[in-house]
Amino acid sequence: xxxxxxxxxxxxxxxxxxxxxxxxxxxxxxxxxxxxxxxxxxxxxxxxxxxxxxxxxxxxxxxxxxxxxxxxxxxxxxxxxxxxxxxxxxxxxxxxxxxxxxxxxxxxxxxx
Amino acid sequence: xxxxxxxxxxxxxxxxxxxxxxxxxxxxxxxxxxxxxxxxxxxxxxxxxxxxxxxxxxxxxxxxxxxxxxxxxxxxxxxxxxxxxxxxxxxxxxxxxxxxxxxxxxxxxxx
Numbered sequence: 001x002x003x004x005x006x007x008x009x010x011x012x013x014x015x016x017x018x019x020x021x022x023x024x025x026x027x028x029x030x031x032x033x034x035x036x037x038x039x040x041x042x043x044x045x046x047x048x049x050x051x052x053x054x055x056x057x058x059x060x061x062x063x064x065x066x067x068x069x070x071x072x073x074x075x076x077x078x079x080x081x082x083x084x085x086x087x088x089x090x091x092x093x094x095x096x097x098x099x100x101x102x103x104x105x106x107x108x109x110x111x112x
Numbered sequence: 113x114x115x116x117x118x119x120x121x122x123x124x125x126x127x128x129x130x131x132x133x134x135x136x137x138x139x140x141x142x143x144x145x146x147x148x149x150x151x152x153x154x155x156x157x158x159x160x161x162x163x164x165x166x167x168x169x170x171x172x173x174x175x176x177x178x179x180x181x182x183x184x185x186x187x188x189x190x191x192x193x194x195x196x197x198x199x200x201x202x203x204x205x206x207x208x209x210x211x212x213x214x215x216x217x218x219x220x221x222x223x
Contacts, residue, residue: 042215043156043200056210090155098209100146101202103155 003027004104006091011109013081020067021076021107023091031055031094032074033101034066038087049074050097081111114139116203116214124220131188133217135201136181144204145184147175150216151197159199160186191221 007022025032034046048056052068063085065077078085091104115138125131135145144163148156162168162177162184169175174187182203188195201214 043213045213048210098144098204098211100158100161101156101211103157105155 002105004091004093004102006089006104006107008107009105011107013109013111015081015083015111017081018077018079019081019109021078021089021091021109023074023076023104025072025091025093025102025104027093027095027102028072029093029095029102030071031097031099032068032072033092033094034074034076035090035092035103036087037090037106041087043090046076047074048097055097078109083111085109086111114142114203114205114208114210114212116201116212118199118201118214118217120217121215122218122220124222125191127191127193127221127223129191129221131191131195131219131221133186133188133199133201133219134183135185135203135214136183137203137212138182139203139205139212140182141205141207142182142203143206145175145177146202146211147184147186148200148202148213149197150200156200188219191219193221193223195219196221 004025031050036044046059047066067075088106092101146161147159150156167176176185198216
């Protein structure tokens with residue numbers, strides 16, 4: 001029974017389009033994160049939120065926008081998609097900032 | 113910016129053998145280390161954590177920490193093919209309150 005739900009599991013998009021990756025956690029955690037992993041790069045930190053506030057942003061591009069509508073939700077909107085954005089995007093959560101991270105199963109994004 | 117270095121990049125051990133993985137942080141304020149395991153096509157899962165000098169054992173897995181050298185190691189004895197995975201080390205810095213991951217060691221256990 002997954003406690004961190006990511007939707008969709010697989011996503012195919014065309015260059016220039018916009019997509020939203022969904023993440024919900026049912027662990028009662030206060031901190032949530034987005035990471036990206038591709039064959040070319042290792043696990044790469046993108047954003048961290050604590051109590052629905054942005055704590056850290058290591059993503060250079062404004063095309064990536066996290067959205068936290070509820071404490072246990074942290075979605076990721078990606079605009080003007082590029083083939084280089086193709087990767088698996090992992091959502092994670094922890095009880096508080098910088099504690100043990102628990103990862104969702106990921107969304108594998110392919111941009112054609 | 114804290115860096116977490118892992119070595120080796122890849123490792124092949126025979127079934128039943130010992131696998132030893134290393135991780136070092138560049139940040140003197142690191143106060144916590146984790147080891148995660150990621151099987152192919154799956155998400156990373158926390159394996160063990162350590163914050164005190166010395167060692168910690170859980171079944172076939174042993175973690176060592178030397179805080180003076182900011183070095184941790186993971187040892188897997190009696191390695192099994194199911195241990196084949198990417199092993200990620202993560203470290204927390206007490207002054208930035210951030211967790212940084214290393215690039216991983218890819219372990220292959222040959223039957």
